[in-house]
Amino acid sequence: MIMEFLIAILIGLLYASGLYMMLRRSLVKLIIGLILLGNGANLLIFLLGRITKGKPPIIPEESKVFLDAYADPVPQALILTAIVISFGLQSFAIVLIKRAYKVVKTDDIDKMNSTDEFS
Amino acid sequence: MIQHIVLYPIIIQLLLAILMLFSWRSISVQKVISVTGSIFSLLIAVWLFTTVWNNGTLTVQSGNWEAPFGITFVADTFAATLVLLTGISGLAVSVFSVGTILKARLKFGFLPVLHFLLLGINGAFLTGDIFNLFVWFEIIIISSFVLITLGGEKKQLEGAVKYFTLNIFASVIFLTAVAVLYGLTGSLNMADLSLKIAAIENRGLVEITAILFLVGFGIKAAIFPLYFWLPASYHTPPPAVSAVFGGLLTKVGVYALIRVFTLIFVGDVFLENIILVIAGLTLFTGAIGALVQNNIAKMFSYLIICHIGYMILGLGLYTEAAIAGAIFYLIHDIIVKTNLFMVSGLIYRIKGTFSMRDLGGIYAKYPLLSLLMIIPFFSLVGIPPLSGFWPKLALISESFKIENYWLIAAVLFGTFITMFVIARMWADVFWKEGVKLPRLQNFRYFDILKIEKKIQIVAPIVFLALISLYIGFGAENIQQLSLRVGNELMNNQFYIEAVLGK
Numbered sequence: 001m002i003m004e005f006l007i008a009i010l011i012g013l014l015y016a017s018g019l020y021m022m023l024r025r026s027l028v029k030l031i032i033g034l035i036l037l038g039n040g041a042n043l044l045i046f047l048l049g050r051i052t053k054g055k056p057p058i059i060p061e062e063s064k065v066f067l068d069a070y071a072d073p074v075p076q077a078l079i080l081t082a083i084v085i086s087f088g089l090q091s092f093a094i095v096l097i098k099r100a101y102k103v104v105k106t107d108d109i110d111k112m113n114s115t116d117e118f119s
Numbered sequence: 120m121i122q123h124i125v126l127y128p129i130i131i132q133l134l135l136a137i138l139m140l141f142s143w144r145s146i147s148v149q150k151v152i153s154v155t156g157s158i159f160s161l162l163i164a165v166w167l168f169t170t171v172w173n174n175g176t177l178t179v180q181s182g183n184w185e186a187p188f189g190i191t192f193v194a195d196t197f198a199a200t201l202v203l204l205t206g207i208s209g210l211a212v213s214v215f216s217v218g219t220i221l222k223a224r225l226k227f228g229f230l231p232v233l234h235f236l237l238l239g240i241n242g243a244f245l246t247g248d249i250f251n252l253f254v255w256f257e258i259i260i261i262s263s264f265v266l267i268t269l270g271g272e273k274k275q276l277e278g279a280v281k282y283f284t285l286n287i288f289a290s291v292i293f294l295t296a297v298a299v300l301y302g303l304t305g306s307l308n309m310a311d312l313s314l315k316i317a318a319i320e321n322r323g324l325v326e327i328t329a330i331l332f333l334v335g336f337g338i339k340a341a342i343f344p345l346y347f348w349l350p351a352s353y354h355t356p357p358p359a360v361s362a363v364f365g366g367l368l369t370k371v372g373v374y375a376l377i378r379v380f381t382l383i384f385v386g387d388v389f390l391e392n393i394i395l396v397i398a399g400l401t402l403f404t405g406a407i408g409a410l411v412q413n414n415i416a417k418m419f420s421y422l423i424i425c426h427i428g429y430m431i432l433g434l435g436l437y438t439e440a441a442i443a444g445a446i447f448y449l450i451h452d453i454i455v456k457t458n459l460f461m462v463s464g465l466i467y468r469i470k471g472t473f474s475m476r477d478l479g480g481i482y483a484k485y486p487l488l489s490l491l492m493i494i495p496f497f498s499l500v501g502i503p504p505l506s507g508f509w510p511k512l513a514l515i516s517e518s519f520k521i522e523n524y525w526l527i528a529a530v531l532f533g534t535f536i537t538m539f540v541i542a543r544m545w546a547d548v549f550w551k552e553g554v555k556l557p558r559l560q561n562f563r564y565f566d567i568l569k570i571e572k573k574i575q576i577v578a579p580i581v582f583l584a585l586i587s588l589y590i591g592f593g594a595e596n597i598q599q600l601s602l603r604v605g606n607e608l609m610n611n612q613f614y615i616e617a618v619l620g621k
Contacts, residue, residue, distance in 0.1 A: 027280070116350075
């Protein structure tokens with residue numbers, strides 16, 4: 001139970017700091033915020049799939065069904081998928097902000113407003 | 120094994136993209152593969168649609184894992200209709216891209232990425248698994264990131280920063296919602312979720328999950344107040360990209376909203392009221408935004424937002440006729456918005472600018488083309504008997520039934536402003552005496568293009584205009600289709616039975 005509680009706090013911290021970083025004006029902090037948010041979401045899946053210690057989802061040789069509670073493997077598959085996807089997106093995002101910094105010549109998001117202006 | 124048709128629209132787009140990657144160096148081969156492949160995928164979509172229309176919902180359990188344990192692909196009438204529309208507008212955009220996208224961009228894999236995008240869109244429509252829907256969404260956004268940034272102009276990169284931030288943020292919220300949903304039910308299959316969510320005692324938690332979905336999909340669908348990324352980014356890439364984004368991407372968000380709120384979270388009065396308020400405000404703010412724009416592509420971006428309101432309104436009213444109205448609007452909107460951005464591309468080719476102040480005199484120079492372009496404009500406004508008129512009829516009459524006059528006012532306001540901005544744009548761009556603009560260097564104007572290029576630009580517009588005319592004049596058939604979809608969505612036991620086989 002204490003483990004769940006700690007992970008819940010950790011997830012809250014990750015979401016909060018991720019959102020805080022996204023609201024800053026620097027492009028780099030924006031990406032870091034998105035990464036933190038993504039990690040928070042991954043941990044949330046892990047937590048909500050129930051944490052079961054030391055019970056692998058393997059049926060013992062002599063029986064045909066599970067005799068005991070077992071760790072759900074589905075959330076881990078989900079997290080694995082989500083990690084791979086967010087890895088791809090984040091690497092794209094990092095290259096994008098590098099390009100954007102080179103072309104727009106600022107990393108202040110508030111100054112990136114030429115597409116919103118009237119033309 | 121007739122049900123395997125469900126997978127074909129996904130597989131063909133994947134094959135096309137891979138084939139094009141193998142012919143990376145030869146752009147002319149890529150062009151041929153893209154156009155012929157799009158014709159094939161349209162034919163497959165027609166095949167899927169007629170099969171579903173005649174035989175009812177088709178399902179495939181991937182890897183033969185029985186539902187709800189494996190990933191299910193489902194083609195009900197709603198999904199099959201949208202795959203058909205994706206086929207139609209995918210073909211138009213493919214031809215238009217071949218005609219208008221610069222060679223430098225084609226060299227960096229524009230066409231394969233376009234087909235990866237269509238792959239993601241088809242997958243999102245056909246999947247019956249909520250986590251799989253997330254994966255298709257990610258395929259869509261990563262391809263759209265490439266399309267929006269390819270070329271690397273300053274405005275494109277600025278638009279892309281906003282676009283990718285909000286889209287990744289929406290994905291994280293969607294993922295959070297999936298996590299909570301899995302924690303609540305231990306299932307990911309949408310049909311199974313529908314049964315399990317209905318049985319949960321703690322309605323507060325269900326409501327919060329539903330709101331997470333509303334926000335996550337709402338950002339993608341560009342509803343009020345989550346749409347600000349759209350007008351900041353949709354006008355920055357080339358018109359061919361804007362066309363596929365404006366026609367299909369926001370509609371995937373609308374599809375997901377309609378699917379989730381008719382299948383999983385049903386019968387929640389509180390949420391329906393929220394959706395109604397959002398719909399009214401989306402109509403209102405989108406229309407006001409369109410009113411002040413001078414750049415035609417930006418004006419069309421605001422019109423996208425405004426018209427999302429109609430579909431959300433149909434969902435919020437939550438009666439069979441209203442959902443049918445929303446579906447009718449969706450069908451009309453995919454075709455007409457794709458066409459609208461292609462028309463803006465044609466105008467740009469003719470004059471070299473998007474600014475209404477500088478444009479003018481197109482009617483005097485190209486009377487026939489102007490008459491062609493008036494078809495999507497009039498359809499958009501909904502001048503009877505063209506296509507935008509019929510769904511509004513259903514939405515207004517359903518709003519009268521619940522005696523919510525604010526909604527009727529919002530619908531009429533949205534329609535009126537659309538008519539006003541289109542009329543003003545027509546007067547400015549087509550009738551006004553043209554300003555003498557200095558000819559840009561190295562810009563390939565429409566009048567100096569080769570005849571085959573001209574055909575590649577005009578043919579997709581003609582194609583979609585004809586489809587728009589059919590939707591307007593054959594409204595009876597489309598209405599029949601939308602009523603059937605509305606009926607299927609409101610009675611979700613059909614969907615559940617088809618998936619779980621009970």
